[in-house]
Structure formats: structure tokens, C-alpha cells
Amino acid sequence: MGFVIPSSKNKRYLSGSDWVINLLDYIMKQTTCAGNMSQVVLALDSVIKHSELQNHLIRFTNEFPIVRGSITRDINICPYWRIPEKAEGNLKLTSYNCPGDGDLWTLLGKCVNKPFKDDSEHLAFHLINIENRKSCLAMTFDHRLFDARGAETFLKLFQQYLENNHDPAISTGIPSTAPAYLSEWIRKFLAGRNVNRKIVSLSKNPPGALPVPGDKSKEFKFRLITFNQQETQTIYENAYKAAGYLMEMPYLLTVIMQAVSELFTRRNARADSYLAAVSIDMRTSEDVKQELFFNHVSYLFFQAQCDIINNQKELTNIIKMQMYEQVKAGIPRDIMEASHLTRIAPLPFLKKIIDVPLKGKIATFIFSHVSKNILSPEIMGTGIENVFHMPRVPVPPGLGFFSNYFNGRLNLVISFLDGMLTNEEVHILEAGIKEGLTACQKG
Amino acid sequence: MTLQNIQDKLIQGIAAITAKDGSSIAPDVPFHKLGIDSLGFVEILVFIEKTFNLQLIESGLDKKDFETIRSLAAFIHKKL
Numbered sequence: 001m002g003f004v005i006p007s008s009k010n011k012r013y014l015s016g017s018d019w020v021i022n023l024l025d026y027i028m029k030q031t032t033c034a035g036n037m038s039q040v041v042l043a044l045d046s047v048i049k050h051s052e053l054q055n056h057l058i059r060f061t062n063e064f065p066i067v068r069g070s071i072t073r074d075i076n077i078c079p080y081w082r083i084p085e086k087a088e089g090n091l092k093l094t095s096y097n098c099p100g101d102g103d104l105w106t107l108l109g110k111c112v113n114k115p116f117k118d119d120s121e122h123l124a125f126h127l128i129n130i131e132n133r134k135s136c137l138a139m140t141f142d143h144r145l146f147d148a149r150g151a152e153t154f155l156k157l158f159q160q161y162l163e164n165n166h167d168p169a170i171s172t173g174i175p176s177t178a179p180a181y182l183s184e185w186i187r188k189f190l191a192g193r194n195v196n197r198k199i200v201s202l203s204k205n206p207p208g209a210l211p212v213p214g215d216k217s218k219e220f221k222f223r224l225i226t227f228n229q230q231e232t233q234t235i236y237e238n239a240y241k242a243a244g245y246l247m248e249m250p251y252l253l254t255v256i257m258q259a260v261s262e263l264f265t266r267r268n269a270r271a272d273s274y275l276a277a278v279s280i281d282m283r284t285s286e287d288v289k290q291e292l293f294f295n296h297v298s299y300l301f302f303q304a305q306c307d308i309i310n311n312q313k314e315l316t317n318i319i320k321m322q323m324y325e326q327v328k329a330g331i332p333r334d335i336m337e338a339s340h341l342t343r344i345a346p347l348p349f350l351k352k353i354i355d356v357p358l359k360g361k362i363a364t365f366i367f368s369h370v371s372k373n374i375l376s377p378e379i380m381g382t383g384i385e386n387v388f389h390m391p392r393v394p395v396p397p398g399l400g401f402f403s404n405y406f407n408g409r410l411n412l413v414i415s416f417l418d419g420m421l422t423n424e425e426v427h428i429l430e431a432g433i434k435e436g437l438t439a440c441q442k443g
Numbered sequence: 444m445t446l447q448n449i450q451d452k453l454i455q456g457i458a459a460i461t462a463k464d465g466s467s468i469a470p471d472v473p474f475h476k477l478g479i480d481s482l483g484f485v486e487i488l489v490f491i492e493k494t495f496n497l498q499l500i501e502s503g504l505d506k507k508d509f510e511t512i513r514s515l516a517a518f519i520h521k522k523l
Contacts, residue, residue, distance in 0.1 A: 244504025246474060249481035280482055284462035317501070324500045327482070328489045371480040 012081040013180040014071070016339025017295040019079060021143050022071065023354070024394040026347040031395045032417060033217050034115035036143040038391035040151050041108060042375075045383040047135045050127055053380065054093045057125055060161050062087045066293055067145060070120045078180045079343055081294070084120075093125040104130060105222065111138050112390050113219040137379070138390075147295045148389055148402075149281050152374055153288050159376050174292055181340050191337035198331055202303055208264055208271020209361040212398050213419035220392045223414040223426050225433060232410040234438050241441040243316050249369045250319040252412075252437070253278065253302060254312060256401050257319075259432030260365055261309040263425055274309070276302045277363035277397075280332060281370075288374075298332035301363070366393055366400035373406045391415055401433075444523060449495070450516040456490040457512065470512040491515075497522055 014022070025036035061067055065087040073079050094111075098104050111126040122142035129135050141151050227235060239251035257274055264271055278300045283291050302322050308314050326332065342350055354362070370389070377384055388411040393400035398417035403410060414429055421429070450470055458465035460483060468477065474484060485500070492498050497519060502508075508518035 240506070245506050245509045246479065246481055246484040247504060284460070320500060323481075323485050324488065327485050328492070369481075372478060 009177070010083040010085065011074070011177065012066070012069070012083060012294070013074070013178050014079045014081060014343065015178065015181065015294065015336070016342055017297060017336055018081075018144065019343045020339050021147075021295045022079070023342070023347050023350050025142070025144055027351055028392065028395055029115075030351075031212070031216060032392070033113055033219050034392065036392065036394060037112060037116075037140060038143060038148060038151070038389060039108070039112040039138050039140045040148075040155060041388055041390060042137045042155070042379065042384050043386040043388075044135045044137060044379070045385050047129050047132060048127060048137065048380050048382055050093065050095045053125075053127060053137075054091070056162060056380070057093055057158075058091050060158050061091050061123065063161075067123050068120050069122075069145075071144070074180070076180065076182065077344060078182060080180075091123070091125065092121075093127060096126065096128045098128050098130045100131065104128065104136065105224075108136070108138060108390060109219065109222055112140050112222075112392060114140070116142060134385075135382075143295070143391075146293050147279075147281070147297050148368065148370060148391070149283070149288060150292050150294070150296070152370075152387075153292045156374050156376070157289075157292070159379055162380060163376075174290060178294075188337050188340050191334035192341055194329070194331065194334045195338045198301070198326075202275060202301055205273040205303065205305065207273050207275030207303065207361050207364050208269060208306075209364055209397050210269075210399060210420050212396055213417060215419070218418045220415055221418050221421075221426075222390050222416075223430060224388060225412040225414070225430055226386065227410045227412075227438075229408040231438055232405075232408060235410055238437065238439070238441040242312065243320060247316075247320060248371065249278075250316055250323060252369055252403055253319055253367055254316045255433055255436035256365070256367060257302075257304060257315065258309055258312065258436055259429050260399075261306065262432050263421075263428060266425075266428065271306060271364070273303050273305050274364040275361075276365055276367050278302060279366065279368045282332060282336060298335045300326050300332060361396060362394075363397050364399070365397055368400075368402050370402075370404040373404070375406075377407070386411065388413055393417070444495075444520075446516055446520045449519050449523075450512060452494055453487075453491075453512050453516055453519075456494065457487060460486045460490065468512070470516070472512075473510045491519065495519055495523060 021036060029035045065084050068087050069081045069083045071079055072082050096107050098107055107128055116122060122145040124140045126138040126140065127135060139151065139155060146154060236248060239248045243251045253276060257276060261274060279297045280300055281296060282298050283296045300323060302319050304315055304318055308318065375384060375387055386409065387406040388404060389402050390413060391400060391402055393415050395417055398420055400415045401412060402415065403412045412433065414426065454465050454468050457468055461477065461479065488500050508514055
């Protein structure tokens with residue numbers, strides 16, 4: 001393709017949230033083997049034909065030239081996503097044969113740790129056949145293209161495309177442009193002041209963080225903890241007893257923070273507090289389809305002093321109150337608003353700035369809980385047994401916990417940079433979380 | 444404030460939080476069936492504090508009082 005002068009049709013200005021995600025991508029490329037990528041995995045109850053799937057995927061993704069975009073800066077210095085006229089280049093679908101469930105994780109890990117070949121590749125699909133009886137379809141994606149919910153919605157659209165006899169108009173109604181947000185500066189600066197105050201208050205008790213291995217070639221490793229329907233029901237009942245109606249997220253976070261604290265204790269690692277950065281979706285369920293691409297996340301921060309960690313009731317209350325206070329103070333909106341201001345800064349400079357207040361310790365770990373499932377129960381005539389996410393966690397902290405709910409079952413994935421945890425420590429975390437979530441709670 | 448006024452205000456607030464049309468929100472449907480999660484529910488509690496000057500996050504969040512708009516309106520009415 002020759003040089004094209006970008007017009008408003010092929011130019012999508014990045015929001016502040018998108019620029020933060022770009023920053024994380026930059027940092028991860030500096031510190032690990034690849035960028036800020038994640039993977040949605042569909043565990044299927046039978047096998048899918050490679051050629052059939054590839055044809056469908058090529059036709060479907062060709063509807064979205066946006067998936068082959070790249071980032072550049074406009075004359076007004078605002079960064080934007082340059083959308084090509086056509087989705088050029090063949091979509092990558094790689095097939096693997098997996099001799100057994102044991103090797104599946106190695107393969108899935110290999111898929112999500114493989115960097116994209118250039119700056120205009122943001123999606124890759126992997127089909128893993130397990131002993132010719134079951135399979136897994138994994139979609140590896142660049143977080144600069146979409147967030148976790150956007151990725152699930154993209155797969156949901158693919159399901160709809162297959163169900164609707166390959167209707168080429170599936171992409172209709174999804175806007176590919178966005179304003180540059182170059183107005184209301186006072187509001188942005190006031191939001192920035194609020195966010196700055198929040199960061200300063202968090203930095204008063206520096207959070208504990210596990211040391212990050214210095215080796216740049218390091219990959220991420222994963223552990224999936226699955227709960228069956230009965231266990232999931234017990235967990236939700238426990239969450240209700242411990243935290244109240246619809247308070248699953250604070251309950252999960254409490255148990256995870258306690259398991260992480262146990263790990264620090266066993267290592268004799270000193271920490272004054274633990275800090276969890278929790279990414280939250282700022283879209284309502286009504287606008288996900290319209291805001292499928294790019295990032296619509298913000299953050300909540302939960303900090304707990306070490307001396308109260310073992311008191312589950314107190315910790316749960318602290319987390320609930322911190323959630324309430326931050327929502328009331330509008331912190332998630334302020335973060336989104338203030339992050340627009342960061343777009344002026346080149347990424348290497350921005351990296352230096354964010355390291356200052358928390359001395360490089362952004363959080364002890366990252367947590368995210370996707371409570372809604374949007375995917376239909378089958379794809380290409382094959383039943384979906386489970387769906388889970390495998391995100392490469394921004395470094396620092398390089399440790400994250402990601403839960404989702406599918407078909408009445410809760411999944412929790414532990415993601416960590418290779419070398420941060422030993423196998424035994426992963427077992428300790430897994431056992432602590434399982435026991436903490438499923439142990440009987442007093443009513 | 445009457446019970447009906449409280450219920451109407453709650454529906455208005457929840458419609459804004461969930462970006463749904465108020466007329467599509469039934470007062471007897473449990474919040475989890477409206478697609479509301481922990482964060483959405485906390486947003487509703489913040490809306491209640493701002494509208495009715497009642498802080499409910501520390502009240503135990505019993506299902507009996509918090510599961511539907513109707514039960515929540517009755518609970519607020521009792522507290523006011």
C-alpha cells in the first residue's frame with residue numbers, strides 16, 4: 001500500500017486510557033519477552049477443522065481493518081490509531097497437537113508469550129487439538145487493540161457472524177473514530193490533582209512487592225484454578241455471608257490478599273502494606289458493542305496494612321469501604337480524565353515519571369474480576385466447556401490474579417513472570433486461595 | 444417522601460448507572476439479574492447516599508433488604 005494521508009475516516013484518536021496501555025506495552029517490551037498481551041481461551045468439547053476455522057476467521061477479521069492499525073502522532077501531537085483501508089495480510093491461525101492435558105499449559109503459555117511480528121499485528125489465533133477428542137481455541141491479542149471485555153465481545157461477534165450465515169454487515173454500528181479530547185482542560189487538571197493526591201496517600205505506606213527478575217527474555221507462567229458449579233455456589237454463598245449481597249469482588253480480593261500475605265510471611269519478606277491495583281470496566285453492558293475496540297478500563301486501589309491481614313472480617317470491611325470511598329470520590333473517572341494529559345509525553349519519559357511516587361512499586365499485585373459472561377455456549381457446532389483469560393501482567397508488579405465466571409463456574413488464573421515464584425510457592429498460593437474461598441463461612 | 448417516590452428515584456438512578464431505559468427496569472427483578480455486579484452495586488449505594496443522605500455500605504447488605512428495587516425502596520423508606 002502506498003502512502004495515505006490520514007483522514008478522519010482512518011484515524012482514531014487514542015484516549016488517555018489507551019495511552020496508559022501503550023505505556024504498559026512499552027514497559028513490558030523493555031522488561032520481558034513481549035508486550036502487553038493477553039489471551040482468551042475457549043475450551044471446546046470436540047475438535048474443529050483448521051481449514052474451516054481459518055476461512056471463517058479470515059472473512060470475519062477482514063470486516064475490521066482496524067485490527068491491522070498502528071500508532072502514530074497527529075499534527076496536533078495527539079496520538080492516534082491509523083486504520084488501513086483494508087485488513088491486509090493473512091490472519092494467523094496456528095494449529096498444534098497436544099498429547100495430553102499436561103502439555104496444554106505449556107502450549108498455551110507459548111502462544112501468549114510469542115511477540116507479534118510487527119507494530120501492525122495485534123491478533124493471533126491458535127487451535128490446539130488434545131488427543132483428537134477435545135480442543136482449545138485461543139485468541140492472543142494486543143491490549144492496545146482491546147481490553148478483556150472487548151476481546152470477549154469480538155469473539156461474541158464472531159459467533160454471531162457464524163450464526164447469521166456470515167452476514168458481512170456484522171461490523172455495522174461500531175464506530176471506528178473517536179474525538180481527540182482536546183478541550184475541558186480545567187476538568188482534566190482538577191482530575192489530575194485528585195489522582196495525584198490519591199497516589200501520594202498510597203505512597204505513605206510503601207507496598208510490598210516481589211522482586212522482578214532482571215532477565216529480559218523472561219516469559220509469563222500461568223496457573224488455572226477452576227471451581228465446579230457446586231464449589232462456585234459455595235463461594236458465592238460465602239461471599240454473601242462475609243461481605244453482603246453482590247460483594248463477590250471484595251470477597252475474592254480479600255482471600256487473594258491473604259494468600260499473597262502468607263507467601264510474603266513464608267519468604268520472610270518485610271512489607272508494611274499490600275496494595276492491589278484492580279482494573280475495572282467503565283462501560284455499561286449496553287455500550288460494550290459500540291465500544292468494542294481499544295481500552296475502556298480504569299482502576300481502583302486497595303491497600304491493607306500487614307497487621308490486619310489475618311482478620312478476614314476487618315479486611316473485607318476495609319476493602320468494601322475503600323471501594324465505596326473511591327467510587328464516591330469519582331477516582332476511576334478522574335483517572336480516565338487525567339490520563340488524557342499523559343498523551344503529550346513520549347513513552348520513555350512517561351515511564352520515568354510514574355516510577356517516582358511509589359519508587360517503582362506500583363502495586364503488590366493486579367486483580368480483575370469479569371463477572372459477566374457474554375459468549376454463547378457453542379462455536380462452529382462445538383460446545384464451549386470453559387472460557388478463561390491468560391493476561392501477561394504489567395511489570396512491575398509482574399503478578400496478577402484474574403477471575404471470570406462462565407456457565408455457572410468460577411475460574412481464577414494466577415499469572416506471574418517466570419522466576420518470581422517457585423513451583424512450591426504457586427502451590428501455596430493456589431491452596432490458600434482454594435481453601436479461603438471454599439471454607440465454610442459463619443452466617 | 445413516599446415509598447413510590449423512593450422507588451421512582453431508585454429506578455431513575457439505576458437507569459443512569461446501567462445506561463438502560465428506566466421503563467425496562469422492573470422493581471421486582473433481583474439486581475444480579477439486571478446485570479449489576481459489585482462495582483455497579485456500589486455505584487447504586489453511592490447514588491443512595493447522594494440522593495437520600497443514607498450510607499448503607501456498612502449495613503450488612505442483607506438480601507432481604509437489598510435484592511430488588513422494591514425491597515431496597517422499602518428499606519430506605521424505613522430508615523428515612
